[in-house]
Amino acid sequence: MTRQATPGEPSIWNNVQGIAFGGDYNPEQWPASVRLEDLELMQEAGVNFLSVGIFSWALLERAEGQYDFGWLDEVMDNLAGIGVKVALATATAAPPAWLVRKHPEILPVTADGTVLGPGSRRHYTPSSAVYRRYATGITRVLAERYKDHPALALWHVDNELGCHVSEFYGEEDAAAFRAWLERRYGSIEALNASWGTAFWSQNYGSFDEILPPAVAPSTLNPGQQLDFQRFNSWALMDYYRELVAVLREVTPDIPCTTNLMASSATKSMDYFDWAKDLDVIANDHYLVAADPERHVELAFSADLTRGIAGGDPWILMEHSTSAVNWQPRNQPKMPGEMLRNSLAHVARGADAVMFFQWRQSFAGSEKFHSAMVPHGGRDTRVWREVVELGAALKRLEPVRGSRVQSRAAIVFDYEAWWASEIDSKPSVDVKYLDVLRAFHRSLMLRGVTVDMVHPSAPLDGYDLVLVCTLYAVSDEHAANIAAAASAGATVLVSYFSGIVDMQDHVRLGGYPGAFRELLGVRVEEFHPLLAGSQLKLSDGTASSVWSEHVHLAGAEAVQTFTEYPLEGVPSLTRRAVGSGAAWYLATFPDPDGIGSLVDRLLAESGVSPVAVADTGVELVRRRSADGQGFLFAINHTREDASVAAAGTDLLTGEPFAGVVPAGGVAVVAEG
Amino acid sequence: MTRQATPGEPSIWNNVQGIAFGGDYNPEQWPASVRLEDLELMQEAGVNFLSVGIFSWALLERAEGQYDFGWLDEVMDNLAGIGVKVALATATAAPPAWLVRKHPEILPVTADGTVLGPGSRRHYTPSSAVYRRYATGITRVLAERYKDHPALALWHVDNELGCHVSEFYGEEDAAAFRAWLERRYGSIEALNASWGTAFWSQNYGSFDEILPPAVAPSTLNPGQQLDFQRFNSWALMDYYRELVAVLREVTPDIPCTTNLMASSATKSMDYFDWAKDLDVIANDHYLVAADPERHVELAFSADLTRGIAGGDPWILMEHSTSAVNWQPRNQPKMPGEMLRNSLAHVARGADAVMFFQWRQSFAGSEKFHSAMVPHGGRDTRVWREVVELGAALKRLEPVRGSRVQSRAAIVFDYEAWWASEIDSKPSVDVKYLDVLRAFHRSLMLRGVTVDMVHPSAPLDGYDLVLVCTLYAVSDEHAANIAAAASAGATVLVSYFSGIVDMQDHVRLGGYPGAFRELLGVRVEEFHPLLAGSQLKLSDGTASSVWSEHVHLAGAEAVQTFTEYPLEGVPSLTRRAVGSGAAWYLATFPDPDGIGSLVDRLLAESGVSPVAVADTGVELVRRRSADGQGFLFAINHTREDASVAAAGTDLLTGEPFAGVVPAGGVAVVAEG
Amino acid sequence: MTRQATPGEPSIWNNVQGIAFGGDYNPEQWPASVRLEDLELMQEAGVNFLSVGIFSWALLERAEGQYDFGWLDEVMDNLAGIGVKVALATATAAPPAWLVRKHPEILPVTADGTVLGPGSRRHYTPSSAVYRRYATGITRVLAERYKDHPALALWHVDNELGCHVSEFYGEEDAAAFRAWLERRYGSIEALNASWGTAFWSQNYGSFDEILPPAVAPSTLNPGQQLDFQRFNSWALMDYYRELVAVLREVTPDIPCTTNLMASSATKSMDYFDWAKDLDVIANDHYLVAADPERHVELAFSADLTRGIAGGDPWILMEHSTSAVNWQPRNQPKMPGEMLRNSLAHVARGADAVMFFQWRQSFAGSEKFHSAMVPHGGRDTRVWREVVELGAALKRLEPVRGSRVQSRAAIVFDYEAWWASEIDSKPSVDVKYLDVLRAFHRSLMLRGVTVDMVHPSAPLDGYDLVLVCTLYAVSDEHAANIAAAASAGATVLVSYFSGIVDMQDHVRLGGYPGAFRELLGVRVEEFHPLLAGSQLKLSDGTASSVWSEHVHLAGAEAVQTFTEYPLEGVPSLTRRAVGSGAAWYLATFPDPDGIGSLVDRLLAESGVSPVAVADTGVELVRRRSADGQGFLFAINHTREDASVAAAGTDLLTGEPFAGVVPAGGVAVVAEG
Incomplete structure (x- = not known):
């Protein structure tokens, strides 16, 4: 650093x-x-x-x-x-x-x-x-x-x-990859164990035998692929x-x-x-x-x-x-x-x-x-x-150096992104960003600012923590997330999270291995949806992409699947944990469904919008070290919009009159 | 062997x-x-x-x-x-x-x-x-x-x-391909004649000059492509x-x-x-x-x-x-x-x-x-x-060693498949398996078991023989099929069959050269359909993919095209042959049309279902050397289904009561 | 020559x-x-x-x-x-x-x-x-x-x-490309200036350093691409x-x-x-x-x-x-x-x-x-x-050696085609031929024969000159086109014409640089349409592909855009020039819109159809050196069609009776 x-x-x-x-x-x-x-x-x-x-x-x-x-x-x-x-x-x-x-x-x-x-x-x-x-x-x-x-x-x-x-397959790259692997693993036995080379006769006798995962007859070793992405970065x-x-x-x-x-x-x-x-x-x-x-x-x-x-x-x-x-x-x-x-x-x-x-x-x-x-x-x-x-x-010079603050966090990890999108997964429709961005959008539309944090980051400042498609997670990071719930946060984990460790080894005994205990559920089998199909959930919500055979093991069902062969199986669960709670989402609701869920999570966690405003106004607050707040209100509509805020609009130098003109912006130095 | x-x-x-x-x-x-x-x-x-x-x-x-x-x-x-x-x-x-x-x-x-x-x-x-x-x-x-x-x-x-x-283009593969060709053809003159190398200046002076059909500026010699598929297999x-x-x-x-x-x-x-x-x-x-x-x-x-x-x-x-x-x-x-x-x-x-x-x-x-x-x-x-x-x-130990028997056959030939799908054909919509599988499906849905047989196989055990998209056929195999009709079988040949010999040489004088005499028709020109278009036939059947300009030459028209420029041209013909009959199908009817045709062919040939059962039940009978029949009844529906059979259900050990439960299976040791 | x-x-x-x-x-x-x-x-x-x-x-x-x-x-x-x-x-x-x-x-x-x-x-x-x-x-x-x-x-x-x-990337091709470039440019400085190699650090120290524009990490230098197309031709x-x-x-x-x-x-x-x-x-x-x-x-x-x-x-x-x-x-x-x-x-x-x-x-x-x-x-x-x-x-021997004549011309230039379709343009939907062929079709359907002429060709024989998507044009050729208008022709220029010179350098100061003065317009910014979207113009015409921010600078607006953010901005303009006129078309009207515009241009220019005939009859006249006209009337419909012509139908040897049979042709030696 x-x-x-x-x-x-x-x-x-x-x-x-x-x-x-x-x-x-x-x-x-x-x-x-x-x-x-x-x-x-x-x-x-x-x-x-x-x-x-x-x-x-x-x-x-x-x-x-x-x-x-x-x-x-x-x-x-x-x-x-x-x-x-x-x-x-x-x-x-x-x-x-x-x-x-x-x-x-x-x-x-x-x-x-x-x-x-x-x-x-x-x-x-x-x-x-x-x-x-x-x-x-x-x-x-x-x-x-x-x-x-x-x-x-x-x-x-x-x-x-x-x-x-961003991927390099030349001879000099191959040599650098081998050297990087040797530093990472120390011994070839450790690499073989990590990559699971017993599968498909891929065992290596020495680091010299290793090549980048270039074109091959079939799918390449996923451990090798994941490490190659790490290496290239x-x-x-x-x-x-x-x-x-x-x-x-x-x-x-x-x-x-x-x-x-x-x-x-x-x-x-x-x-x-x-x-x-x-x-x-x-x-x-x-x-x-x-x-x-x-x-x-x-x-x-x-x-x-x-x-x-x-x-x-x-x-x-x-x-x-x-x-x-x-x-x-x-x-x-x-x-x-x-x-x-x-x-x-x-x-x-x-x-x-x-x-x-x-x-x-x-x-x-x-x-x-x-x-x-x-x-x-x-x-x-x-x-x-x-x-x-x-x-x-x-005119915005006073804003410089101030910081955005938020009580909500979305956990973001590039390694989990990489691992989750390597080939041979249950469904090509599971994309790392989809559920994550659906939640981010829903929070943004409600005027809630959210931080994107690495799973290793301290989570104690957050009342709401969203863990989306975090397919790969280490024990340590899973514990960090669990601790947030225990300490009082509302934590939501979405499907296909916690499935493997950082070696891409499945955590056995029922999914999602890393979060099974926290969430109080056990998933027996994945039921990804066929292309273009949708489900109706017990409260009428429509969802797509994913379903799975969830068993309760400490959690309560909040919502269930309604269609063969998963009639009555939980699609959304909640478990009280310490002074917080751990939710599990086993399907991908449509935007309205995500919105309803977000409302519920905001209510439970006590996280509220930055300000009250008409629909279509983007709201964010920066705050300087001395406590001065700067409310940014950006009107993305083609109509004037009301924003409940008081102070000086730095862009005009005038007191803010509560209206941001169509397509315009106000930056209110509050107070 | x-x-x-x-x-x-x-x-x-x-x-x-x-x-x-x-x-x-x-x-x-x-x-x-x-x-x-x-x-x-x-x-x-x-x-x-x-x-x-x-x-x-x-x-x-x-x-x-x-x-x-x-x-x-x-x-x-x-x-x-x-x-x-x-x-x-x-x-x-x-x-x-x-x-x-x-x-x-x-x-x-x-x-x-x-x-x-x-x-x-x-x-x-x-x-x-x-x-x-x-x-x-x-x-x-x-x-x-x-x-x-x-x-x-x-x-x-x-x-x-x-x-x-399944295709190998390396230098050692090329050498093996050349050796295989030399064994197959004996002389370079024979290879040149077979591949038609007079076209596009492709004549070879010796086997040493030959390469696998790798990437080239335009379409490759079809004889070379066909032989390369044979070689790789x-x-x-x-x-x-x-x-x-x-x-x-x-x-x-x-x-x-x-x-x-x-x-x-x-x-x-x-x-x-x-x-x-x-x-x-x-x-x-x-x-x-x-x-x-x-x-x-x-x-x-x-x-x-x-x-x-x-x-x-x-x-x-x-x-x-x-x-x-x-x-x-x-x-x-x-x-x-x-x-x-x-x-x-x-x-x-x-x-x-x-x-x-x-x-x-x-x-x-x-x-x-x-x-x-x-x-x-x-x-x-x-x-x-x-x-x-x-x-x-x-519980199914008694079934072991018993054999499936059938009076209907579909002729199947990988070489014809290969030849029919090499580039530069009248229509990319002609796929070897499409008509073949449409007939197989229709027979299966009617409880009729069908054998898949090579064109060289004896056909005397069959009352119904289907020849679908057999684009390439040898004289000997064509004669084998014709003999089945003469001997009493109902034989149906579908369009784009018998067009070429096994060297992929067009049989001249009108299509389908190898079956023209058997079928009593002469086809002047192909009229493949444009993408997404359909035809109505004289009896109201809808069809797609293909039509052609058929002339009768001994056969009678059973059904005709109705649209410009083929109004009144036969789309389905029948010719009595010996004690059997030879049918020709010049278009690809939709599933209902295939079904009606199958009903007609079953009636004419006397081939009947394995048993009588409700819709959605798959039926097959295996029979042991001592004559014991085992009726498999597989219920693919989510309702209980009736099957007319008597004997012991091996799976339960009980007398079969005539009903296979929803999604279930019965294996009835008959008698 | x-x-x-x-x-x-x-x-x-x-x-x-x-x-x-x-x-x-x-x-x-x-x-x-x-x-x-x-x-x-x-x-x-x-x-x-x-x-x-x-x-x-x-x-x-x-x-x-x-x-x-x-x-x-x-x-x-x-x-x-x-x-x-x-x-x-x-x-x-x-x-x-x-x-x-x-x-x-x-x-x-x-x-x-x-x-x-x-x-x-x-x-x-x-x-x-x-x-x-x-x-x-x-x-x-x-x-x-x-x-x-x-x-x-x-x-x-x-x-x-x-x-x-038609593009060759081998070593010998590369050497020939370098030699061709050296002849074309004389000095490496001239090439650097022409290709704009100051961009992306592409400067060459000598011709020896140049390669064909083969696969690279990103988009290749457009000057290099354009010259490579010239070289290959x-x-x-x-x-x-x-x-x-x-x-x-x-x-x-x-x-x-x-x-x-x-x-x-x-x-x-x-x-x-x-x-x-x-x-x-x-x-x-x-x-x-x-x-x-x-x-x-x-x-x-x-x-x-x-x-x-x-x-x-x-x-x-x-x-x-x-x-x-x-x-x-x-x-x-x-x-x-x-x-x-x-x-x-x-x-x-x-x-x-x-x-x-x-x-x-x-x-x-x-x-x-x-x-x-x-x-x-x-x-x-x-x-x-x-x-x-x-x-x-x-029977058509008398026609031989006669020539087609036309008073309408479409300017056609392969170099402009190449340049306009190199990557990194405002819209992939701008294809060189689209507008050009839309005008050709509309003229053909109206019985007007049109010549395709190179921009260097003399234009004095033409009363109507269409310049479509001529993205790249030299000063000399632009002047040739302007001269046609001054001399009395009706000239229409469509959008994305005259944008660059033959080095693919943008003509600065407002589009379309080469024709700005002729047309009396200045375009501030392009507004290509998103996929599948359409516009309504002020006279109800529908259009697609393109719009832009046009300012009048001497021309008058004939038609305008109606939608945000271009409400009221001209979509079609006209400027009187000498004894002729220069029109500018800033969008791609649908076929009806092109037809209305063509009617207007024909009326203004006095260009008329070859003959009067029913819809669906293709009409062209060849004329021999001695003045004998041969009217070709080709009936593409499946109904008989009238054609107003008199003379002998060479195909029948009989006097032409004014009717071309369904699907037939008449060649009338007129007079």
């Missing part, structure tokens, strides 16, 4: 004023006249923070050892001149053509042996010793050159590690650490980070593990335009990011002013949506709002990705909204 | 008592205490037969030449001690890691050149000389060690040959024969087999050809949970297995007690379904009921596959039903 | 009489007796032109340097004997097995590195120096042998260049030119061509560029059976072919008498459809009607592809229709 910030204090990750505002800046794509205009426009918009040099290696080191820093010197000086701070990149996210030509062995290899070539980006494997040598080389040169530059505020290490490719971070070691040596006072992609779509990296090595959490987030509830997904991703940050303020390192270019149909943002998105991130803990990118490219793969300065220039809605956002963020 | 059994006599493939009962036993996955409990539970369930060592190579030969038989000695001795007989495996279905590391050239290669690696199972090509050397090595060691062991009853050679991978069996040669040398009195996967889903192996080399037919069968008529598919597969066995009793080597783990949604079996499935197999000729596997794994790819002893242990429905099944099978 | 014909004069590409008639002839697949019968049948049908030897290399050169011309000598002599002229192939479309075995480096390689092997056809890359050496070798031998043969009328160079594989033609150089040297008086596949399905070859090297345009066309408007697609493809031919008569080198074998469901042609198809091609400029193939194969990949002589022989509808067609074409 190298995190250097103190909670509640101004973050050290930049020394800019107020909520940071800016984006990726790629001046190398533009002529001098445009770069000059950039400086004016940045001042007009109130930009104070930029990421520079992310994809600049080929122009900084034009051939091996031939450096060209002239353009970057000028950019850094000019930015310093207008008071903009810089997150300077290590420039390593895309190796130059000369390096690929000299060392094609740095290229990533897929599961079927295909080598992924250059011509796009991220064409290297993090386990390549050669690549690491060159990457640390350019990193050191950059660090030495700019270590004393007044614009330098943060190191942006590489970029979106694990994007596009580790290998990316290990590469990060090697670059950071150089930076810490040269610039010990400059914090380091890399931009995560925490969201419902990123599965391969264990960001809770990664967080230990980041001085500040930075995240990139993009809406899925086709999702009519995309602001709900945004809230989930932002809450997850705050969870990864351990509650500390974080940087929104990238989002978009309008359309992206990589979805099938790239709808632009609606009027006001960019402001709502930006302030929703701030509401949920961001102290910086940044975009990809400053100026929309005229060439290359992302030329139809929106930017702060669009193709159409200043006479556009996008530019006007950028200027408006800059002004708004300036 | 090395089959050693005499029909009607007790089979020699095991020397267990009654109907054999058991499953795959993998004790190497478990500690000693569990292995001890196994012995108790086996006795409780009445297990008397187990397959052992299928995936044990890596634990038997832990490094090259370093054997560890201690655990297997103990298992064999313990099983012998409780009277359980063993089908001992050659352990060759998954090469150990040390062998793959030393000889990666044994790995299978796909059509696009991808090498399939280790980490799952079946990662070898049967044409690898190195692999054969090692596989015969471990086989010989096992045979020598256990040749006199009292538990040894049968050799289980390798496992599910052709599963996962042969290569797997040739490997089998090499292992069996060792076993016969060491243990001449122990029969040998390998477990087939005969069903609607297995296409690549010509099991009618394979049967010649198996001492007893063994089959694995798994339900498709999402199929509401999965018992109909089971009946088809069991009838096909009996056909492959030439009517002899066979071993159901694997099925499941409940859910499997490899379908998208693995629904468990319903209460009583395992018993119905098991006895349906027995009804259709099985003298052994075995499961994968004895005890459900706690690790590995198949840990969510049901077993005889589930994760939940003895206090489960599955275990109780296993014990019940064991008792039922004990 | 080596084209040797003079417009309006009898073409030089064959010296056959009248409209040429015949097909691919593959006598090497048949015994002598059949080849003898062929000669009789050809005379019965009136065949006068055949393509010979297309896939004969392996039988002409049976091993390296071992030639066997006996069979071809006989065929050529026999055809000469009955007056049939021959398009003799270079036989290079499928290298023989001996050549592949000796030189596997000639095989094509795909983007993921897979080598495409032999066994089908077209298994070579055009950039292989070895392959070119062998291909020019066999070409020279053939040319020398048959240079004075009386049957020789045309060289058929290779076959369907670019079919199956060029490489195929460069190979063609090398073969033609040999032919011109040996037989300077024999014209050369290769059969294109111009249609809605062929994208990879720039046929407008290719046309410069062809002495006569030859095209292959196949219907999509499942398309209920397949005659509309045929008309589009034929018009495109005529455009490629610059308006000169062309050869329909292949189509089918009935079903093909490569679609999912190969429906045969309906009665009369082959005649309608054939004469539709003639109506739109074909002076030859040829088929694949003369006699239906009994073996090989295409044995279920229809032919002039079907499997069923002479007593078939297909053969009777072939004979009928032969007679009809003989």
